[in-house]
Amino acid sequence: MKWLWILLVGYAGTCGASVKAVLFDCDGTLVDSEPAHWIAWRRAMNDFGSDLTVDDYYAYAGKSAVTNARLFAERMGQDCAAPLLEKKRAYYEELCQAGLPSIEPTIRFLHWLVANKESLGIKLGVCSAAKRVNILEHLRHLEIDHLFDIILSGQDDLGDYSDPEGVNKPKPYIYQHAMKLLQVLPHDTVVIEDSGPGVLAGASAGCFTIAVPNAFTQQHDFREAHWQLPSFEGMSGEDVLDRVHALQTSRRPAPPS
Numbered sequence: 001m002k003w004l005w006i007l008l009v010g011y012a013g014t015c016g017a018s019v020k021a022v023l024f025d026c027d028g029t030l031v032d033s034e035p036a037h038w039i040a041w042r043r044a045m046n047d048f049g050s051d052l053t054v055d056d057y058y059a060y061a062g063k064s065a066v067t068n069a070r071l072f073a074e075r076m077g078q079d080c081a082a083p084l085l086e087k088k089r090a091y092y093e094e095l096c097q098a099g100l101p102s103i104e105p106t107i108r109f110l111h112w113l114v115a116n117k118e119s120l121g122i123k124l125g126v127c128s129a130a131k132r133v134n135i136l137e138h139l140r141h142l143e144i145d146h147l148f149d150i151i152l153s154g155q156d157d158l159g160d161y162s163d164p165e166g167v168n169k170p171k172p173y174i175y176q177h178a179m180k181l182l183q184v185l186p187h188d189t190v191v192i193e194d195s196g197p198g199v200l201a202g203a204s205a206g207c208f209t210i211a212v213p214n215a216f217t218q219q220h221d222f223r224e225a226h227w228q229l230p231s232f233e234g235m236s237g238e239d240v241l242d243r244v245h246a247l248q249t250s251r252r253p254a255p256p257s
Contacts, residue, residue: 020188026128028194031138034216042094061216062195064168099141105232112237125150132156145234170197172205
């Protein structure tokens with residue numbers, strides 16, 4: 001029977017329902033920044049004689065700024081991606097000066113995780129497609145920058161990765177890099193995202209991925225999410241982890257016979 005015990009232990013170790021790391025996106029997940037992003041893009045495009053309605057912006061929310069600058073320049077038929085991005089960043093920084101509001105239900109869940117971090121044995125991180133300076137600005141304004149074991153930027157912290165299509169979301173590299181630094185495995189890692197590109201990044205990295213859309217991302221494709229919910233409102237931390245455990249368990253393959 002010794003071989004059977006070894007087999008079952010190995011099976012539980014690779015497929016067991018557990019959470020050892022929770023990784024949050026920032027924009028649209030922790031901070032309600034999408035309205036400011038839209039306004040900044042619209043102002044920048046106005047400077048180039050074009051416009052961007054809020055309905056038009058829905059399809060671009062969640063993509064990296066570099067990607068959107070290229071897409072908007074193509075849309076306008078102008079070779080202006082670099083100056084467009086520069087203007088957008090300046091307008092966005094202006095809007096951020098007063099501080100942007102938090103997404104409070106997610107922040108409450110984060111604080112619960114922090115309060116129970118030691119007993120749960122969970123590590124916490126932020127993995128955002130934004131520039132590091134903007135991520136830190138948001139987290140400091142919300143007074144939560146000190147709560148994380150790791151903070152990663154898809155624009156500034158993935159220099160060791162190479163991909164002709166780019167390394168930022170929806171590619172999985174930022175989550176793979178976070179897990180490497182935190183020394184956790186994909187099946188023990190939960191990713192919380194608000195956008196289609198972010199969900200695809202988390203799921204492609206092998207993580208249990210939760211989609212919590214906001215008003216700007218509700219129309220995104222979330223088929224890759226393992227759990228989608230409108231908000232963490234009304235849910236305790238225990239409720240969330242219990243639901244994750246139940247869904248993890250339901251995804252496990254049948255044990256070998």
